[in-house]
Amino acid sequence: MLAERLNDLLPQTQCTKCGYQGCKPYAQALATEGEALNRCPPGGRAGIAALAALLQQPLLEPDQSCGVLRPLHVALIDEQFCIGCTLCIQACPVDAIVGASKLMHTVVPEQCTGCDLCVAPCPVDCITMVPVSPERAWTPLDASLARARFESRQVRLAQEPESLRQSTPARAPVAMTDPLAATQGATQAMTQATGNDQAAGLAQTAKQAAIAQALTQALARARARRATHPVR
Numbered sequence: 001m002l003a004e005r006l007n008d009l010l011p012q013t014q015c016t017k018c019g020y021q022g023c024k025p026y027a028q029a030l031a032t033e034g035e036a037l038n039r040c041p042p043g044g045r046a047g048i049a050a051l052a053a054l055l056q057q058p059l060l061e062p063d064q065s066c067g068v069l070r071p072l073h074v075a076l077i078d079e080q081f082c083i084g085c086t087l088c089i090q091a092c093p094v095d096a097i098v099g100a101s102k103l104m105h106t107v108v109p110e111q112c113t114g115c116d117l118c119v120a121p122c123p124v125d126c127i128t129m130v131p132v133s134p135e136r137a138w139t140p141l142d143a144s145l146a147r148a149r150f151e152s153r154q155v156r157l158a159q160e161p162e163s164l165r166q167s168t169p170a171r172a173p174v175a176m177t178d179p180l181a182a183t184q185g186a187t188q189a190m191t192q193a194t195g196n197d198q199a200a201g202l203a204q205t206a207k208q209a210a211i212a213q214a215l216t217q218a219l220a221r222a223r224a225r226r227a228t229h230p231v232r
Helices: 001-010 023-032 041-055 087-091 142-161 162-169 179-194 198-228
Strands: 073-076 127-131
Touching: 001 023, 001 041
Parallel strands: none
Antiparallel strands: 073 127
């Protein structure tokens, strides 16, 4: 099926920047509605080229109205300002945020797709998108794992009552105060729980190493910004 083949070429970040509620609806629109193939910023020019080849259409420049092309980013929560509202957990399409109501949240960076859907709902502005090393690109393996997490979340949400979805966090709380320790601890727990194969583990390790280089500086920038513009 054409829509499924197109979906296989998309990055599975589920960022909605294309104007659709995820990669699969965009793929369906490409296949059946003649939607433009240049509306996926995370896919970049390489993604446009892949879609154009499959659809046998000419290349297009990225649609700037959908967002600018940028290197891979991941979300970082400044836990000392987190109030545990769970809104970011509800917004994350791939269950990459660990936490519980009224307790600290943290992002599992290896699971984060960089969609930034968690940023806007945060009432205390404690989430920052951190650029990852330029050498660390989003790979087909990353897309495959993200798609599996997204689909698993959709199944879980479909089975939960609406009241439970609004009040129950996606994952268990993490009782840590050091941001780096919290992130590393959550990563270890998630890796053990998911049981990814060796290739997935190597990809996650590479992503973690790249992210770790930026964590301390990102936290310092976020705290400096908050000191200048404190939340009231």
